[in-house]
Amino acid sequence: MFDILKKVLKPVGPSGLEEPVAAAIRVEVKDYVDTMETDAMGNLICVKKGTDPNGKKIMFSAHMDHIGFIVTGYEKEGFLRVTNVGGIGIDVSLTRHVVFANGVEGVVVCEPVQGAKAMKNLFVDIGAESKEEAEKKVQLGDVAVYAPDCFRLGENRVASPAMDDRCACALLVKLLQTVGETKDTVIAVFSVQEEVGCRGAKVASFAMEPDVGIALDVTAWGDTPEVKLPAIKLGEGCAVKVMDRASISNPALRDELLACGEAAGVKTQREVLPFGGTDAGAMQTSRGGIPVCTISIPCRYVHSACETIDMRDMDAALKLLTAYLKK
Ligand code: CO
Ligand code: ZN
Numbered sequence: 001m002f003d004i005l006k007k008v009l010k011p012v013g014p015s016g017l018e019e020p021v022a023a024a025i026r027v028e029v030k031d032y033v034d035t036m037e038t039d040a041m042g043n044l045i046c047v048k049k050g051t052d053p054n055g056k057k058i059m060f061s062a063h064m065d066h067i068g069f070i071v072t073g074y075e076k077e078g079f080l081r082v083t084n085v086g087g088i089g090i091d092v093s094l095t096r097h098v099v100f101a102n103g104v105e106g107v108v109v110c111e112p113v114q115g116a117k118a119m120k121n122l123f124v125d126i127g128a129e130s131k132e133e134a135e136k137k138v139q140l141g142d143v144a145v146y147a148p149d150c151f152r153l154g155e156n157r158v159a160s161p162a163m164d165d166r167c168a169c170a171l172l173v174k175l176l177q178t179v180g181e182t183k184d185t186v187i188a189v190f191s192v193q194e195e196v197g198c199r200g201a202k203v204a205s206f207a208m209e210p211d212v213g214i215a216l217d218v219t220a221w222g223d224t225p226e227v228k229l230p231a232i233k234l235g236e237g238c239a240v241k242v243m244d245r246a247s248i249s250n251p252a253l254r255d256e257l258l259a260c261g262e263a264a265g266v267k268t269q270r271e272v273l274p275f276g277g278t279d280a281g282a283m284q285t286s287r288g289g290i291p292v293c294t295i296s297i298p299c300r301y302v303h304s305a306c307e308t309i310d311m312r313d314m315d316a317a318l319k320l321l322t323a324y325l326k327k
Contacts, residue, residue, distance in 0.1 A: 001314055002158070004028060005170040009150050009160045012101045014068030014143040015085050018042050018192045020101070021064040021166070025173060025190050032176045033188070043204045044190040048176060055184040058325070059210035059290075060175070061201045061279035062168035063194030063217070066161070067303060068145040069098060069108065069124065071138055078128030080106070083119050085143055086195030090117045092304040098124065098144040104137050106144060146305040156235060156310050163307035165194065167297050168216035171314055175321050182325045191279055198246070201279035205286035212253060212291055213283030216317070218307070219244075219271055219296035230273050232298045235310040237267025238317035241294035246277020247284045250291035257293055257324060264323035266316035271296055295321065 007028070011020035022044040030036060033046040044064070050056075067086035074080060093108045100106075106126040113121050124144065128134035146161035153159055160166070172188050179186070187208050192200035194217075205213060219241070223233040232239055240257050241249050261268035271294075280292040295317050300308040 001170065001174055001318070002311060004173050005158065005167060006150055008166045008169045008173065009162050010148050012099060012145055012148065013064055013066055014145050015065040015193045015196045017101060017143060018064040021169070022190060025064070025169060028173045029176050029188070039204065039207065041200050041203055042192040043200045045204060045208065046176065046188040048182070048186040048188070050183050050185040051181055052183040056211040057185045057187055057208065058212045058214065059187040059189060059205060059208055059283065060172055061189045061191045061204065061213065061215050061283065062172045063165045063191045063200065063279060064169055065192055065195050066145050067195050068143040070143045071140050073140070074131045074134050075123065076131050078126070078130050078134045080124040080126060080134060080138060081120070082122055082124055082144070087303050089303055090119065090122065093122070096305050097147040099147045100138055100142050100144045102142070105147065149305070153308060156312050157308055158311060159306045159308040161305040161307065163299055163309055164218045164302055165216070167218060167299070167309050167314065171297070171317055172216055174318055178318070179322055179325050184325065186325065194279055198277065198279050198282035202282040202286065205283040205290065209287065210283070210290060213280060215278040215280035215283065215292065215294040217278040217294055217296055218299035218302055218309070219273055220276070220302055221298055221300045224300060230271060232269055232271060234298045234300060234308070235312050236269055236298070237261070238313050238320060239269040239271035239296040239298055241271045241273070241280070241296055244273035244277050245275055246281025247292055247294070249280070249293040253291045253293045257295065257320065260323040260327065261316070261320040264319040266319045268316070268320065269298070
């Protein structure tokens with residue numbers, strides 16, 4: 001699992017520019033699925049047919065995109081002005097190493113301000129000495145992300161900027177590679193533009209008409225000093241979502257997934273997240289409505305350059321999902 005994780009963490013893939021991530025995933029899944037296509041928005045949709053002609057269509061969605069900074073203008077000294085693509089935090093971005101898809105690297109800095117900092121106070125230093133030089137290196141509208149990185153923290157934990165949601169992409173890849181024959185058809189969607197409003201999953205679920213939708217994503221943490229909400233701990237198993245601000249999980253599906261975790265002998269946590277949302281929110285209201293749930297990987301410091309997960313929770317999720325598909 002760690003090898004696949006490293007591979008899918010590497011590509012630069014901000015919202016709307018996910019193709020390098022899709023390219024890395026195609027190589028990994030091509031031998032394990034019946035069809036693989038990329039839709040107009042860039043969603044990578046892989047279908048693994050079930051053995052039962054009356055089986056269900058189960059859609060999994062793991063988003064490939066990553067939050068970033070988009071160039072809005074230039075200063076005469078060569079600095080870039082930027083705004084956020086998705087939920088970028090200002091404080092966690094200060095003096096962070098960022099990289100553009102074309103390889104240009106930079107540092108995010110904030111000008112001195114009285115009071116609260118705003119996106120308009122940030123600039124990116126790419127080492128250019130004039131506006132003209134900066135314009136040659138990076139175009140207006142180009143997007144930078146926290147520079148790809150991946151390192152272990154202790155025995156079981158791994159930190160990386162793109163863990164949200166590449167860890168779930170790795171999980172879905174691993175599921176396709178290892179699950180073998182299933183009664184139901186698996187529709188594995190590696191979705192785009194989740195961080196700007198679950199746009200990819202919305203069109204993919206409309207097109208694929210699944211009977212069940214399961215989002216795979218990270219969730220927040222409640223196990224560091226002074227943080228108690230949500231009641232989620234790293235290393236205590238994958239989380240089965242009850243609710244967040246975008247979806248309320250279907251109770252029967254939620255309980256079925258919890259039971260699959262128990263049958264597989266893995267630890268699970270019930271998740272109530274008082275903020276945020278996942279692709280389940282988009283799938284839930286697709287067409288006439290779809291029963292949805294989210295399997296979450298507990299993740300500390302979500303939306304920072306050091307998003308940290310526990311590999312034991314990834315293994316728990318893989319076993320739970322395998323049990324669900326094999327039931
Ligand atoms: Co996110
Ligand atoms: Zn996410």
